[in-house]
Amino acid sequence: MLAELRVDAMRPSLEAINRFDPIRARERFLATFTDKETFILCWQDEIVGFYVLRDFPTYLYLDHFYINNKFQGKGVGKDVVKRIQQKATHLGKAIRLIALKESPANDFYLALGFIFERVEGVDNHYMWACVNAE
Numbered sequence: 001m002l003a004e005l006r007v008d009a010m011r012p013s014l015e016a017i018n019r020f021d022p023i024r025a026r027e028r029f030l031a032t033f034t035d036k037e038t039f040i041l042c043w044q045d046e047i048v049g050f051y052v053l054r055d056f057p058t059y060l061y062l063d064h065f066y067i068n069n070k071f072q073g074k075g076v077g078k079d080v081v082k083r084i085q086q087k088a089t090h091l092g093k094a095i096r097l098i099a100l101k102e103s104p105a106n107d108f109y110l111a112l113g114f115i116f117e118r119v120e121g122v123d124n125h126y127m128w129a130c131v132n133a134e
Contacts, residue, residue: 002040003030003033005049009072013104029064034052037055038051039052039053047068048071049076051064051065060087061095085113088128094128097125098120101122101123
């Protein structure tokens with residue numbers, strides 16, 4: 001179910017760079033997915049989205065952050081990221097993540113204070129640091 005949500009959410013961005021392959025997208029997700037670090041977002045018995053938050057010594061890694069297309073643009077993602085930023089601030093850690101080049105997610109993360117670090121293949125790497133983070 002979560003793999004399908006990921007494929008649906010990523011489809012427009014992957015199609016924009018001619019890389020949409022639903023089987024590959026599903027397999028890539030399942031290769032790194034762990035339910036231990038996964039948070040599922042629900043509203044009225046419907047899965048709105050999910051994310052994986054990995055805790056490393058100096059940073060939190062936001063991975064597999066997807067919002068159901070039906071709920072995008074309604075502030076759900078923004079609220080989640082702001083809560084993660086609050087957690088990172090409390091822990092004195094930075095947040096790191098990767099966004100697909102050409103994805104609207106890039107503007108989303110920049111608007112929330114993330115700093116572009118580098119390009120690697122088809123991915124943009126971002127970092128957000130609280131005042132106390134290294």
